[in-house]
Amino acid sequence: MSSSELTPEALRSRTRETGVPTLPADTTGTVVWHRDDLRLDDQAAVAAGAEADRLLPLFVFDPSFYGSDGLACDARLRFLHECLDDLDRRYRERTNAGLSYAVGEPIDLLERFRSAGWNLVATASPSGRYGHERDQRAYRELDATFVPGDGLVRDAERPRREWQDRTEAWFAADQYDWDPDSVRVVEFPTGLDSSDVERAYDVDPTKSRVPQGGGQQARARLRSFVDQIHEYPGAISSPVDAREGTSGLSPYLKFGCLSVRQVYQYVDAHAPDARGTEMFVSRLFWNRHYEQKLADWPGWTDRAVNPVLRGFNADRRDPELIAAWKRGRTGYPMVDASMRCLRETGWLNFRMRALCASCYFHVLQQPWRIGADWFYRHLIDAEASINYTQWQSQCGLVGRPTLRLYNPRKQVRDQDPEGEFIREWIPELAALPTEYLDRPEHTPLAVQAECGVRIGEEYPRPVVDYEAARQEFRERLEDVRARAADALARPAVADRASLSGGRSAARSIARNHGTETEQNESDDGTQARLDAFGESEFRPE
Known part of the structure; x- marks a missing residue:
């Protein structure tokens, strides 16, 4: 033809x-x-x-x-x-x-x-x-x-x-x-x-640094990662370190070039007895945990787990804010660098995914599924069971009393203290002194003139005020938090939420944080105690 x-x-x-x-x-x-x-x-x-x-x-x-x-x-x-x-x-x-x-x-x-x-x-x-x-x-x-x-x-x-x-x-x-x-x-x-x-279909990829697909490449990556698995604990959070320091296996697991069991058994047979091995194996269990969530309830991709929180932020949809987030033009450098990295490479480590989701839902206060769908389209390793469940968990749509709200300025100081990641993906800030990268809008005008970086022109000021937006979001959530906790007492909602303590943990939340006590039945089963594996990370990266 x-x-x-x-x-x-x-x-x-x-x-x-x-x-x-x-x-x-x-x-x-x-x-x-x-x-x-x-x-x-x-x-x-x-x-x-x-x-x-x-x-x-x-x-x-x-x-x-x-x-x-x-x-x-x-x-x-x-x-x-x-x-x-x-x-x-x-x-x-x-x-x-x-x-x-x-x-x-x-x-x-x-x-x-x-x-x-x-x-x-x-x-x-x-x-x-x-x-x-x-x-x-x-x-x-x-x-x-x-x-x-x-x-x-x-x-x-x-x-x-x-x-x-x-x-x-x-x-x-x-x-x-x-x-x-x-x-x-x-x-x-x-x-x-x-x-x-x-x-x-005119498939013409423009993303860079995308690994080659296939089982041969997957097996080579697995062998290489196990040889350096002792370095894994220190390479997870920073996007600079995570690119080479994590396994890079997630896209191969997504397409099944290797099964999770094959990876587990290879690590068990060849990896040393070290903290890095233990941490990576825990993430293989978390991979199964989130797959199980979607197997239990396909609605994770469509609807908020907690019915009280369905439609949260829907009335605040702002196309300009959504576009700024997608383009990496929010005025928060760590978020913007991450979003540009995602769009250009199809890769982003877990902590930066969580940061971007938190900024989108908690700070910009936009409807969650638009953001989740954007991630799903651009990620090379896009797995529905992990992408959508993590978006809902990060946004707080399950109804747990705790909220993981990331501070985009603190993440610069913690995860990119030298500004390497930000300067790579936001070249318009390359000449800005490192001490101003967490809050470029606070750079003195004399310094801006000296380094040739004009905040508000080449790079935007924050599209929303972080402190005000965070406080507003907390107040809005507080208005429905008790009713959301009540909903977790219902067995159907508790089962789809799949908390690490099972229905008893869900009822405990309702009892301690809800408006009324509901004790419909005893907890006649046991929930896997996955909290031992650390809920702050969720996948082999």
Whole structure:
């Protein structure tokens, strides 16, 4: 197909015109529908599919993710395509065929395979709004099987009961395995590959410093990180140190180039007995913890966990403030440097993500989902289960009595005392003396003239006053705090909030901070005591 013919509709037409492979009589066949979990080892769906006589590994390029209004930025799409190319190579190395590609609406395409007698299998995984609805349709309309291979608890009334013990057992259990010689792998011969899709949809990443996708790169990063894991504790908070000092595995875990269990078992076998090892392993448990949250309640991506706090800040929506935050023009240098770094690289360490979310919701006082969606579009490692749950937790939409409100000036002094990060991403402040980087608007005019930096012109003054905005937000929250605490006494709200102490912790908040006492039932289960792992960090970075 020539470049001039490579249009989205041409790729969809090629898919429609390609015939579904016919299954011989008395022969079973399974389509392994890859979405994430782009690997062959410790892959539950591949292991299940290999029990059939024929196995057809398939990836469907969904148009919903492409284009200016798509669900992912071009850099994340390129990373995905590199992961797919690597998976295709792995299939060809171990079997007689590779990964098949198709373009179109997934359910419509998969229905053709189902009508031809193929079974459909995929890994069960929590997902965002779109993915959840898609998978529900595949289950209802196509009888697709979603294999639970991620250690999460499903279809249980109290999934958090003995959760930590179950998770520890899953981490230590044998990995899923399959025999490539026991099954014949066949292809859906569309003749398409990821490069065709990139040209048709004009995928042209502009972000810099984005790592290359794929299992080979993931394994190399894991080995390199374990060799320096003793440096991990000191490299988490500062964005300068975190770029090289953390594992860099999160985008590979997002696309399943490695399973969390594979990482855990490699660290357990090869890392030294050190504080860095303990801290990193704790973040692997937190990864499962937040995945479990979304598995328990898909509403994390749409609605505030606490019903009393739904719509908080909605009436204050200000497009100019939102645009200033997105562009990195709020007048708070640590926030602005972080937002520019996010937009230009698709990366941001946890503390800076929390700082930017806090500034957006607590200081600018804007509706949370707009900010969360912006992060989700730009992050290379965007995982719905972590992005949206952390946004809600950071904003305070769960209803806990404590509020983590970051001071953007203090973060300059604590995390970028020499101004290295700020000067890299805000070149208009490069000549400003370090002592003024936390509050550029307080730079004396004589100093501004001497260094050639004019605050209010090249770089803006703060778009809102921090102290006044913080006080206003606290007062607004105080007006509903007691009712939000009351809501946590309701079992349904407590379960979706998934506090580390379970329903009893939620009732304790209601009892101590609410307007009335509600004790509807005893706490007959145990909640994983994840507070031992430290709630200030949430993912392997």
